[in-house]
Amino acid sequence: MTAFEAMFRKLAPLGLYNTGEGTNIRAELEAYAVALQEYREHIETALRECFISTSQSFGLEIRESVFGNIRSDYTTSQRRQMLILRKSFNDGDFTLDGFDRMIRSFGVSNYTILESPETYTVSIGVNDDCGEADRAWIIRQIALALPAQLNSNIYLTGSTFSELDSENMTFEVFDYADRTWSEIES
Secondary structure: OOHHHHHHHHHHHHOOOOOOOOOHHHHHHHHHHHHHHHHHHHHHHHHHHOOOOOOOOHHHHHHHHHHOOOOOOOOHHHHHHHHHHHHHOOOOOOOHHHHHHHHHOOOOOOEEEEEEHHHOEEEEEEOOOOOHHHHHHHHHHHHHHOOOOOEEEEEEOOOOHHHHHOOOOOHHHHHHOOOOHHHHHO
């Protein structure tokens, strides 16, 4: 039911106003209804964006900006999942399962975690291909989340040698790509 229909249904039984076609009262009600309808839409949008599970735009962006980068390169459902994981991480989650959730909350899907309790070291290898800005952000987020008493080794490797080897490139094909050493290393 539109705002106009709701107002009309409430005023018609009173009989106080002439709400017929072309009257000033009807024109005034229609003008109010336009503004109220727009107001209702804004309220519905604000309410939708208040919750991670229903937000679609600025609700996700506001939450992501609290943690660092706005992750617009992911789908809406992936962004929601990362935020839900991130918000579920708390002080009692400094276990292997907690680190697993933490790293997935950064949008990383291909990684390894090795722990060495005798040296208080956690080594995290991230194998996802990502840009320099994302690499720096991931390293910073992991460093912020790890407890201060742990030593950490964070490796961002991209493609593994076995993945590159599976492409069966000959030296001639590899050389033809005409890459610099820094491009090859990255």
